[in-house]
Amino acid sequence: MSSIVSVKNVTKTYDGGFQALKGASLEIQEGEIIALLGPNGAGKTTLISTICGITTMTSGEIKVGGHDIEKDYRAARSLIGLVPQEINLEPFEKVIDTVSFSRGLFGKKPNQEYVEGVLKTLSLGDKMENRVMMLSGGMKRRVLIAKALSHEPRVLFLDEPTAGVDVELRKDMWETVAELKKQGVTIILTTHYIEEAEAIADRVAVINHGEILLVEDKDTLMSQMGKKNLVIELNSPITAIPKALKSYGLTVSEDGLNLTYTYDTKGERTGITTLLTDIQKAGLTFRDVQTSQSSLEDIFVGLVQEDAQ
Amino acid sequence: MNLQAIKVIYKSEMSRFFRTVAQSFLSPVLSTSLYFIVFGSAIGSRIQEVEGVAYGAFIVPGLIMLTVMTQSTSNASFGIYFPKFIGTIYELLSAPVSFLEIVVGYVGAAATKAFIIGMVILGTAFFFVDLDIQHPFAMLAFLILTCLSFALLGFILGIWAGNFEQLQLVPLLVVTPLVFLGGSFYSISMLPPFWQKVTLFNPVVYLVSGFRWSFFGTADVPVGLSLAAIGLFTLACLGFVWWIFKTGWKIRS
Incomplete structure (x- = not known):
């Protein structure tokens, strides 16, 4: 064209x-x-x-x-x-x-x-x-x-x-x-x-x-930059991420009840299966799992904020 | 040349004129009729002839000039100022039109309106006084040139004006006094010698004098000088408009 x-x-x-x-x-x-x-x-x-x-x-x-x-x-x-x-x-x-x-x-x-x-x-x-x-x-x-x-x-x-x-x-x-x-x-x-x-x-x-x-x-923009978040709601709070889970780059919410895992929807492997297995192995139990996809708005806000820095 | 653009600008300006016919048409006719009644009949009958012409008839060219000059100035200035004011100027600026085409459209329409009003006043005058126009073609030429040159002046003012007050400023404070003091209602030979000299700096004197010559064959200043003066004034306005065109002054940021 x-x-x-x-x-x-x-x-x-x-x-x-x-x-x-x-x-x-x-x-x-x-x-x-x-x-x-x-x-x-x-x-x-x-x-x-x-x-x-x-x-x-x-x-x-x-x-x-x-x-x-x-x-x-x-x-x-x-x-x-x-x-x-x-x-x-x-x-x-x-x-x-x-x-x-x-x-x-x-x-x-x-x-x-x-x-x-x-x-x-x-x-x-x-x-x-x-x-x-x-x-x-x-x-x-x-x-x-x-x-x-x-x-x-x-x-x-x-x-x-x-x-x-x-x-x-x-x-x-x-x-x-x-x-x-x-x-x-x-x-x-x-x-x-x-x-x-x-x-x-x-x-x-x-x-x-x-x-x-x-x-x-x-x-492309949506898929390239559109990361998905997996939020795992735990049954009991944790104070630190167990060693076995360090490699996943998880973040813990302030109350210690939510673990957030970010993954790429376009990636060959999302790593979700192994993560969930490893969580169980680490002795943690969870009661709910949610996923959310970033919208164009998140991408936009991210870009504009980056530009401001 | 975008002829269609000139045509639609001209047409839409003329339609504004006919839409507001009472304001743009009746008011100058009414005010001129009042001038005839007051100066022509009431006071004029007590004034002796000026240069062999009855006073009522003597003021006809001046009256036409007064109206035509103020009308073409205000029509043209309003015509281009209004789109600036309401924001529709964006369309003129983004259209494939040259500044020349914009000028021809707006100035042409403003001059046409003033010309129509001038002719209507002339027609009205025949009801009040005896008139015999000695040089009708010269009369028309002077009238058209005046309409055009003052419409150009008005266009410049409309581009320059930043608000409605400024829009009124020049017609009110400059054009009207110059026309009144330019021998519209008197012959400059009636002035004391000193003021006769001063008044020669008033460009309107030449226009009124030339225009009056086309009616009665008598003039305050030689006709050639009158023609040169109006030609010079038109050229000055054209030059200024050309400069605006080159620089985008007050139109394009």
């Missing part, structure tokens, strides 16, 4: 001296959904704004569909649809007008049928003639998506698409994204909801303090 968006060593220092991006590099493949994950102020929005042309970069190179975003901005921007984080809409305009406006702005000839089609897919079919200010917050967000899709973009940026959106609309939004992916649209979304990235993304990029810490296939 070829990359449709290529970001190389991009830095951005704002006029006040704040460095929002410190040499970010990222290759986005055509047709994928990539989630940019990071805490508030990590540089997610700055990165998106820079690719889309809203902010200028201090140094580096960005190409969209092979077109340099500065030298060949018309070709590059024609491919991009952007759904901003804030609900920025002219309140007095009609829904259909504001969406048609976006289409024209991107140089596309008027196409009422197409625009209406987009609005219908986003369940805005019966709101076309309404003024924007009459719509609910969720509806306005859909209008923003319709505007971004109005000119048939190949790359869609969604900046925190589900921030402040109720559960139902969020699920709807995810379905829309899945539908767009089917049509071959590349989707880049920023989020700080881990579950969102987990639910819809193919790949995850973690960004913090203006740097891309990691870009990885979501499933």
